Amino acid sequence: MQTKDLGIAVVGSGRIGSLRAKMAAQHPAVKFLAVSDINADAAGKLAKTTGADFFSADNEAVIAHPAVNAVIVSTSEHEHLKPVMRALELGKPVLVEKPIALTLADADKIIAKAESTGTPLRVGYAQRFKRRYLSAKDQILEGRIGDITALTGRACNTRAQGIEILKRSVDATPVVDVLTYWVDVAGWFLEGIRPREVTARGHGTVFRKAGFDVNDATFALITYENGAVVNLGVYFALPAHAPQLGMGVRLEVFGSEGALILNDDHTDELLITNKGIPHAYIPGLEFQTAFLSSSTPGNWHLGDYWGPVADESRVWLDHLSRGRPCPMATAREARQTLEITLAIEESARTGRPIRLAG
Template sequence: MKNIGVAVIGLGGIGTLRAHSCAQIPQVGHLAICDIDPGKLDKFSETIKADIVTENYEEAINDERIQAVIVSTDEESHYGPAKLAAELGKPVLIEKPFVLNLDEADDIIAKAKQNGSLAFVGYTQRFRKRYLLAKESVEAGHLGDVVMAFGKIYVTRAVGEAVARRSPNTTPSINTLTYMVDLILWYMEGKTPVEVYARSASKVFKPYNRDDFQWMIVTFDD
């Protein structure tokens, strides 16, 4: 396998993990790191030894040595770098949630198709053994025709508060429940959602003007 160049855009908690992982992969021949905080760049450029260190994501993604992009910024900032990577035909991994606007999501997907790029969302739960085994059982027909799925997921108050402080447009539900939505849609692959009914309320996170629990029912076409 030939060496490739990877750009990691955003050096938050997940971005630093991605950058450290890339730095340890022999097939990654060039590594770019990007963040709007120069202090983070100074700190991690010393430990990661990146080839490209910049506060400008366009500089990192446009570099001809870069063939793949990881977008791990805050949710509000996913669109710009993801769109640019798709326009350039470079595969892009976007941390969940994808984006916070349906028009932006459609635009990234369309540009990826037009330019032969691949756009992935970082739904890492799909790679956990228990969820993989469930998927294999569904595909093998061991469960018959799956007509209903029920899932629930919890988040600690500390995580919820961190999410609320991080972004004005993200809620604990968007940050965490999206994992469960993805898994169930994955298990129901081939079926099309036609209706969503949801209710939520706020109590614990009311000071942040956020809902702290949410229920939803998704109806499929069959």
């Protein structure tokens, strides 16, 4: 099997960009690594910890670097568009974090550029790479569930994490930024069947008291063209010291031949200690009781990173370097997911059902 050498630029040296850069630095096909951030110190620090060859506070300098032939965009949600468009313009394959963009107009610009330049773009819906969802997809493909009639899912997380996300991007609401994972997973399980209509209701006081005009809870009903009904809900205002260090999820899929019941709440792994357990996402927040391995992107064990973002990064790099299969979300799948999440927000706001243009 032939291996293509990779030169990777990581744009955005924050929490997730740092993980992507560490995974790239370890990958055998990656011969050159460059990182950038508007915050030069963040880029410099990441370059030092990963042994990157080049760093800059100027995204153009890393994206257009002659040794770079693929680009990871891990900037804040409202800052995806510009670096993604530039990389596509130069014909360099892109991995952009979810959501692809915050408006359908921006998502359409990205798709048009990817298609006109023939440049592949994938979107980091890393929860697909958690073993239970990969194995569920496998069982669906094997036909053991039959035709999916209904899917129900609930994701919850703490208000501390919700506020951390909103501080970064005020439009990255719990629906657009987090329920999006489960809209993506539902769409992946129902691959090839189009969503038709969205109805949603939301309510909340916790985020409004904290100065953000978003609901604590939003629950949606999405109907698909074949009649399948999908009920997805998010609650993001658990107390800050709830023992989960990321999302807790319950997902159930019902079909003509079977069902999948996936308990992803992490309640089966409990650590209790007098010593503080740091929250991986929220600087300075410590716990005395925590669900192990409940951090959404993955977890550090024995000096290495394990979990969805690690596996997803490796799969993308293997795909580029060796042509291996890549079950990551495509730009068009990510656009459909964005259309649904924006419709959920609109329906919750107006009380009206929203027909999807598709």
